[in-house]
Amino acid sequence: MYGTCLGTYGQNRKVEIVKFEHLQKVLNQVSDTTVVLHFWATWCRPCMEELLFFEELSTTYNPQKIKFILVSMDFVKDAETSLKNVIERNKIKSKVVLLDEPDYNSWIDLIDKEWSGTIPATLVLNANLRKRKFYEGKVNMTSFSDELKKMCPVTIQN
Amino acid sequence: MKTHIKNIKTIFLLGVVLSSLFGFTQSGEENRQKADKGYAIGDVITDFKLRSTSGSFVSMADNRSVKGYIIVFTCNHCPFSKAYESRIMALDKKFASQGYPVIAINPNDPSAYEEDSFENMQVVAKAKGYTFPYLQDESQLTSKAFGVSRTPSVYVVKKEGDKFILQYIGGIDDNTQDANAVTKRYVEDAINNLLAGRPVVGNFTKTVGCAVKWKGV
Numbered sequence: 001m002y003g004t005c006l007g008t009y010g011q012n013r014k015v016e017i018v019k020f021e022h023l024q025k026v027l028n029q030v031s032d033t034t035v036v037l038h039f040w041a042t043w044c045r046p047c048m049e050e051l052l053f054f055e056e057l058s059t060t061y062n063p064q065k066i067k068f069i070l071v072s073m074d075f076v077k078d079a080e081t082s083l084k085n086v087i088e089r090n091k092i093k094s095k096v097v098l099l100d101e102p103d104y105n106s107w108i109d110l111i112d113k114e115w116s117g118t119i120p121a122t123l124v125l126n127a128n129l130r131k132r133k134f135y136e137g138k139v140n141m142t143s144f145s146d147e148l149k150k151m152c153p154v155t156i157q158n
Numbered sequence: 159m160k161t162h163i164k165n166i167k168t169i170f171l172l173g174v175v176l177s178s179l180f181g182f183t184q185s186g187e188e189n190r191q192k193a194d195k196g197y198a199i200g201d202v203i204t205d206f207k208l209r210s211t212s213g214s215f216v217s218m219a220d221n222r223s224v225k226g227y228i229i230v231f232t233c234n235h236c237p238f239s240k241a242y243e244s245r246i247m248a249l250d251k252k253f254a255s256q257g258y259p260v261i262a263i264n265p266n267d268p269s270a271y272e273e274d275s276f277e278n279m280q281v282v283a284k285a286k287g288y289t290f291p292y293l294q295d296e297s298q299l300t301s302k303a304f305g306v307s308r309t310p311s312v313y314v315v316k317k318e319g320d321k322f323i324l325q326y327i328g329g330i331d332d333n334t335q336d337a338n339a340v341t342k343r344y345v346e347d348a349i350n351n352l353l354a355g356r357p358v359v360g361n362f363t364k365t366v367g368c369a370v371k372w373k374g375v
Contacts, residue, residue, distance in 0.1 A: 039366075102339070103342070137369070
């Protein structure tokens, strides 16, 4: 069962600039795909320290089963410079979106009420398994990987 | 039997839909690195005595004529702090004369970021021509007492007798990246309310910023 969760690299290397609505759609989908939203920025040192960990995880799993979105909080003006450089230099294959939603106060609570706004922050969600976990700050890589294995969904049998 | 299973499935799906509507109440408590909460609105703030880039030590009680302070936790290295630099100066320019001057405090462990060293704070304060004290929280105790988790973070305090009461916690406005696109000026609105003798409407906002670097963490 675990084997079916493993996949090949994600295809999307382009940085999309998105609005919060885009993330909300992903969050509101009732499906058995686990979604990992990881909030980071190129200027955030602790984020950069764990970026490759998330990159490695995201390319380990089949995106139909566990879908990673690396949500960059970089400024729009830096999309084609710092952000692009980091993606290219680190050969990031995960899906990266730049969230262009400067009124942070309007959406931080919609990700998690306990989130203070500090990055990195990570939300793991599986609607069908009714599981949701939110991490503020760097994750413990071992326990995060273990949690994710548990999230790898099982199709509900009739 | 089949209908029965169908019903169970329907109930289950309904549960899924409902819980997604209400955003699932249970979160990963045990995994969250809970930041110290620090002061809450209405709390009396303990005064501090911190070294300013000018060399002198600054406390809130030093200036007897103020109505309060705009305390901004900020630093040199953080792009969000840099983006707000001129807006912090504008706040001081606008409100110091009305009784609410700015006090800037750098909460970061300078050994983590060379840019945040005391010498570099002096360089920035001088180069930008800061009209307000820029303090280093060397022990980080003041920053911990406030519960600061990131820069920039603003705390507006109002003087009542000898006490300083916390009136606002949060961001400066609703657009870090583009000062011209700001629609909500949280700190200005808070001060304007206080100056008019009204309570602060919207006394808490959340923003994204650079995590404070604590010593030994």
